[in-house]
Amino acid sequence: xxSSVILDEPExxxxxxxxxxxPRFGITNYGPADLGVADAPRAIRVGLVxxxxxxxxxxxxxxxxxxPIAAKDEKxxxxxxxxxxxxxxxxLHTTLVFSDRNTRAISSRDLRAIExxxxxxxxxxxxxxxxxxxxTLADENxxxxxLVARPEQLIDTASRSAxxxxxxxxxxxxxxxxxxxxAPFANFHDLLKARLLHLRQPIQIIRRSTWEEATRPPxxxxxxxxASRAWNLxxxxxxxxxxxxxxxxxxxxxxxxxxxxxxxxRSDDGSSLSTSVAQVFNERGDGVIVRGGPARxxxxxxxxxxxxxDAHALLVHALGAYRxxxxxxxxxxxxxxxxxxxxxEAGGFQDAADERFIDTLEMSWITSSEGAAAFRPGDAxxxxxxxxxxxxxxxxxxxxxxxEFYRTYPGMYIPRPIGIRPVTPTRNPRELAAEVLAxxxxxxxxxxxxxxxPVTLRTANQVKSVLRFCPPDQAVATRYAHYM
Amino acid sequence: xxxxxxxxxxxxxxxxxxxxxxEKGIALIERRCLEMGHLFHPxxxxxxxxxxxxxxxxxSRAVLNLTLLVQSKAQDRRFSGETDDGFHxxxxxxxxxxxxxxNSPVILVFSHxxxxxxxxxxxxxxxxxxxxxxxxxxxxxxxxQRFDRxxxxxLLRLAxxxxxxxxxxxxxxxxxxxxxxxxxxxMPPTVHLAPTTFTDYRAAGGALETQGRRESGWIxxxxxxxxxxxxxxxxxxxxCDGDPERHETREWADSDDxxxxxxxxxxxxxxxxxxxPELRWHKDRKHxxxxxxxxxxxxxxxxxxxxxxxxxxxxxxxxxxxxxxxxYHHAALRMxxxxxxxxxxxxxxxxxxxxxxxxxxxxxxDRLLAGIKRLDRHPAVRGxxxxxxxxxxxxxxxxxxxxxxxxxxLATMTVERGIDDLLWGPAPSGATPEDDQDPSAGxxxxxxxxxxxxxxxxxxxxxxxxxxxxxxxxxxxxxxxxKARSAGLRTPxxxxxxxxxxxx
Numbered sequence: 001x002x003s004s005v006i007l008d009e010p011e012x013x014x015x016x017x018x019x020x021x022x023p024r025f026g027i028t029n030y031g032p033a034d035l036g037v038a039d040a041p042r043a044i045r046v047g048l049v050x051x052x053x054x055x056x057x058x059x060x061x062x063x064x065x066x067x068p069i070a071a072k073d074e075k076x077x078x079x080x081x082x083x084x085x086x087x088x089x090x091x092l093h094t095t096l097v098f099s100d101r102n103t104r105a106i107s108s109r110d111l112r113a114i115e116x117x118x119x120x121x122x123x124x125x126x127x128x129x130x131x132x133x134x135x136t137l138a139d140e141n142x143x144x145x146x147l148v149a150r151p152e153q154l155i156d157t158a159s160r161s162a163x164x165x166x167x168x169x170x171x172x173x174x175x176x177x178x179x180x181x182x183a184p185f186a187n188f189h190d191l192l193k194a195r196l197l198h199l200r201q202p203i204q205i206i207r208r209s210t211w212e213e214a215t216r217p218p219x220x221x222x223x224x225x226x227a228s229r230a231w232n233l234x235x236x237x238x239x240x241x242x243x244x245x246x247x248x249x250x251x252x253x254x255x256x257x258x259x260x261x262x263x264x265x266r267s268d269d270g271s272s273l274s275t276s277v278a279q280v281f282n283e284r285g286d287g288v289i290v291r292g293g294p295a296r297x298x299x300x301x302x303x304x305x306x307x308x309x310d311a312h313a314l315l316v317h318a319l320g321a322y323r324x325x326x327x328x329x330x331x332x333x334x335x336x337x338x339x340x341x342x343x344x345e346a347g348g349f350q351d352a353a354d355e356r357f358i359d360t361l362e363m364s365w366i367t368s369s370e371g372a373a374a375f376r377p378g379d380a381x382x383x384x385x386x387x388x389x390x391x392x393x394x395x396x397x398x399x400x401x402x403x404e405f406y407r408t409y410p411g412m413y414i415p416r417p418i419g420i421r422p423v424t425p426t427r428n429p430r431e432l433a434a435e436v437l438a439x440x441x442x443x444x445x446x447x448x449x450x451x452x453x454p455v456t457l458r459t460a461n462q463v464k465s466v467l468r469f470c471p472p473d474q475a476v477a478t479r480y481a482h483y484m
Numbered sequence: 485x486x487x488x489x490x491x492x493x494x495x496x497x498x499x500x501x502x503x504x505x506x507e508k509g510i511a512l513i514e515r516r517c518l519e520m521g522h523l524f525h526p527x528x529x530x531x532x533x534x535x536x537x538x539x540x541x542x543x544s545r546a547v548l549n550l551t552l553l554v555q556s557k558a559q560d561r562r563f564s565g566e567t568d569d570g571f572h573x574x575x576x577x578x579x580x581x582x583x584x585x586x587n588s589p590v591i592l593v594f595s596h597x598x599x600x601x602x603x604x605x606x607x608x609x610x611x612x613x614x615x616x617x618x619x620x621x622x623x624x625x626x627x628x629q630r631f632d633r634x635x636x637x638x639l640l641r642l643a644x645x646x647x648x649x650x651x652x653x654x655x656x657x658x659x660x661x662x663x664x665x666x667x668x669x670x671m672p673p674t675v676h677l678a679p680t681t682f683t684d685y686r687a688a689g690g691a692l693e694t695q696g697r698r699e700s701g702w703i704x705x706x707x708x709x710x711x712x713x714x715x716x717x718x719x720x721x722x723x724c725d726g727d728p729e730r731h732e733t734r735e736w737a738d739s740d741d742x743x744x745x746x747x748x749x750x751x752x753x754x755x756x757x758x759x760x761p762e763l764r765w766h767k768d769r770k771h772x773x774x775x776x777x778x779x780x781x782x783x784x785x786x787x788x789x790x791x792x793x794x795x796x797x798x799x800x801x802x803x804x805x806x807x808x809x810x811x812y813h814h815a816a817l818r819m820x821x822x823x824x825x826x827x828x829x830x831x832x833x834x835x836x837x838x839x840x841x842x843x844x845x846x847x848x849x850d851r852l853l854a855g856i857k858r859l860d861r862h863p864a865v866r867g868x869x870x871x872x873x874x875x876x877x878x879x880x881x882x883x884x885x886x887x888x889x890x891x892x893x894l895a896t897m898t899v900e901r902g903i904d905d906l907l908w909g910p911a912p913s914g915a916t917p918e919d920d921q922d923p924s925a926g927x928x929x930x931x932x933x934x935x936x937x938x939x940x941x942x943x944x945x946x947x948x949x950x951x952x953x954x955x956x957x958x959x960x961x962x963x964x965x966x967k968a969r970s971a972g973l974r975t976p977x978x979x980x981x982x983x984x985x986x987x988x
Contacts, residue, residue: 002665002895006654008653009651022649075909075912078649300743371820371833373663374661375661375663375664375865376862376902377659379905382661383902386661386899394824402908404651404653408909408912409862412858414861414865
């Protein structure tokens with residue numbers, strides 16, 4: 001029997017262990033989750049790199065953000081709330097600290113060189129020039145976050161193009177999460193991050209249109225209202241500086257859990273080999289990225305799979321990274337993967353858990369292309385949290401959809417559910433899905449209460465696009481903050 | 485009564501009839517509030533406000549510290565202009581000023597206590613501007629503005645503060661969700677299979693052609709040909725390279741072996757594709773779509789429960805030259821057969837196909853599809869899904885063979901939480917798409933740019949989606965004082981785009 005329930009919107013934890021479902025209202029009302037904790041960033045040293053004419057304006061705007069920024073409009077007060085201002089007594093309870101020694105302007109000669117170079121040379125040139133400046137700055141003194149103003153005229157080459165069906169035919173049918181970018185796709189963000197990964201310096205790249213109303217966003221980019229932009233930027237900076245904006249709700253009775261997402265990416269050489277990558281998170285959202293062994297595209301289901309030994313090694317490394325980062329071993333592992341589990345993979349992961357004496361290992365294949373759908377009688381699409389139990393091993397979860405708190409569906413396209421397919425038949429689909437739903441909120445690239453994918457897999461795309469530009473022997477076990 | 489008695493009574497204190505009616509009106513409000521799950525407190529001293537409602541969270545029963553002020557207007561005679569559908573009321577200027585100047589929302593409750601009827605309106609919504617305030621007149625719709633249990637949600641929404649971030653669970657409304665899963669209720673009892681030397685469909689199809697017959701509903705797998713048709717006496721004989729075997733369909737349908745399941749799903753799929761002569765299989769797009777009509781005029785199909793039928797094929801004029809047909813649309817469907825808890829379902833995914841002449845694919849089909857993806861809304865997809873379900877379930881007519889695979893009704897499920905659509909707005913224009921959303925929806929360009937290149941018009945595409953809209957009228961209730969809003973299709977603001985990763 002196909003059945004359905006509506007899951008409650010998961011609450012998050014904020015300052016003083018207070019709860020709310022929405023990151024922005026949670027922070028405004030209660031402060032960030034680590035409020036008052038000794039190592040919470042009370043002052044964030046911000047480095048600035050970019051064209052001289054942008055640095056002044058950017059700094060001015062950030063100064064302005066110390067004060068509240070009004071909400072966008074009347075109609076959706078919960079979806080577009082005001083930004084409370086960023087200072088030690090409000091909002092994130094922190095200040096951004098600038099100093100001239102931590103500011104480096106890209107010379108006008110260098111900017112001209114970037115402008116006059118043709119595509120795609122301009123991109124590589126820009127990345128080299130910026131990387132050099134950033135390295136110098138990072139050598140001299142330590143900043144918590146580097147804010148990088150993009151050269152204005154620079155265009156990213158070949159964005160992820162629309163794939164026609166003919167092209168799709170040539171590709172193996174697989175989960176969209178794992179689709180290799182069809183065109184050689186490079187952008188300033190990914191190239192620069194890849195180049196500087198070894199610095200272990202969190203970087204935030206920013207466009208002029210983000211802080212200057214008069215500048216139009218580049219073609220193909222929309223712009224949110226000013227309060228929303230301030231929200232998104234400040235939360236990202238706070239997270240990158242080591243802060244904990246919000247965390248998953250945990251009752252003391254819950255086991256400490258390590259969330260692992262396993263995804264695959266293909267290098268650009270078009271081989272049939274993919275590389276596996278694991279993203280390891282705890283309930284505070286601290287993430288560590290571990291690169292694993294190669295995966296082969298299987299002939300039966302056309303998805304990438306690991307051999308037993310590589311699956312085992314990947315989870316062992318992931319647990320090692322978790323221990324190094326959090327100085328403790330988890331009591332429970334939740335493992336999400338973007339492709340089906342072969343017996344080999346399930347066995348390899350289980351071996352690793354047994355070896356480390358971790359009793360609970362829950363494995364699910366999460367697919368973003370679940371085809372089952374549900375329709376409501378009215379105009380608004382199904383509520384976020386609509387869980388459809390298709391069978392004991394197949395669930396469809398609407399992680400995007402209508403949201404009671406916003407009184408609307410805040411998306412552009414029709415929401416589609418994600419598929420959750422546990423390896424072992426689940427006795428409690430509700431609990432399993434509720435955890436996935438909660439994990440969709442752990443996303444520091446935005447501040448809305450919803451997200452389509454759990455953090456375990458959502459980061460996969462960003463990590464993959466950066467790692468593609470890294471030599472295979474580089475970059476293991478680094479903080480997720482260095483990729484975002 | 486005799487005049488003597490009258491005189492005797494006049495010496496004693498009396499209660500006016502009006503007082504009784506007023507008290508009954510208050511009692512009625514109190515009872516209705518309790519039915520809604522809220523609390524009503526009458527005021528001891530009344531000057532223009534009779535009492536207030538303390539709002540309660542229907543789920544947790546928590547008192548929310550939210551109040552609404554209430555003024556009761558109870559009458560046993562008719563209100564001005566009263567009919568079965570409504571009436572109007574002229575407010576006193578001083579009352580109106582008083583109600584509008586406060587810090588709490590004020591509602592007026594009009595009632596006929598004798599017949600236990602009550603209606604309500606919120607004063608600010610009824611008098612939104614100077615013109616309406618000058619007129620002082622409020623109109624009540626008796627059908628949509630009843631003061632009863634169903635008003636509980638609307639009262640909550642009225643009182644909800646805008647900025648404190650108070651959140652409640654979705655309303656406990658029982659809703660029936662319809663899936664896109666069409667159960668198979670009947671299939672042929674026997675699967676026939678035989679060894680074959682053919683390994684690809686093209687060659688096998690060619691061999692069939694030489695027989696002068698076309699036959700559908702067979703698959704090739706691992707040097708076998710499989711079909712629900714009896715291989716001995718069907719044109720498929722030419723494909724066999726040995727004696728056919730017969731198997732019980734159940735063996736295949738119920739198998740736990742994944743490979744067997746895939747094979748069986750493939751057989752179902754090809755059998756269904758072959759049993760609807762009006763549909764054509766499109767190899768590249770991997771969907772079926774309606775063939776063009778012989779006269780290239782529009783055609784409707786899929787009439788049935790929940791759908792008045794939709795235009796499944798039709799011409800569209802060119803944007804640059806309205807005298808010319810720019811392209812034709814064909815309703816299309818991607819099918820996937822899957823077994824869930826022992827039942828086989830056909831999963832329906834509506835799609836569209838665009839041609840220049842009813843056959844050749846339109847060169848800008850991809851752009852039109854991208855445009856459609858941007859314009860598509862929940863009711864449109866629901867409508868197309870219903871249309872396809874009705875169409876696939878139709879009895880075969882005299883001219884076609886009985887269909888080997890028969891379908892039941894779309895699977896539905898009931899949930900206990902829902903939405904009062906009338907209290908909701910459409911997706912706001914500032915909504916940004918998810919970074920991981922479908923990049924093929926052409927989010928990099930404005931919608932008009934996408935469509936201009938395809939020589940197509942946004943309105944025209946919209947009409948395709950809205951065709952047959954209002955298939956099933958959801959009950960229309962208005963919140964008092966507000967105009968019924970259609971939260972349906974709107975053209976999204978142009979120039980919105982996706983792909984911008986937030987927080988960079």
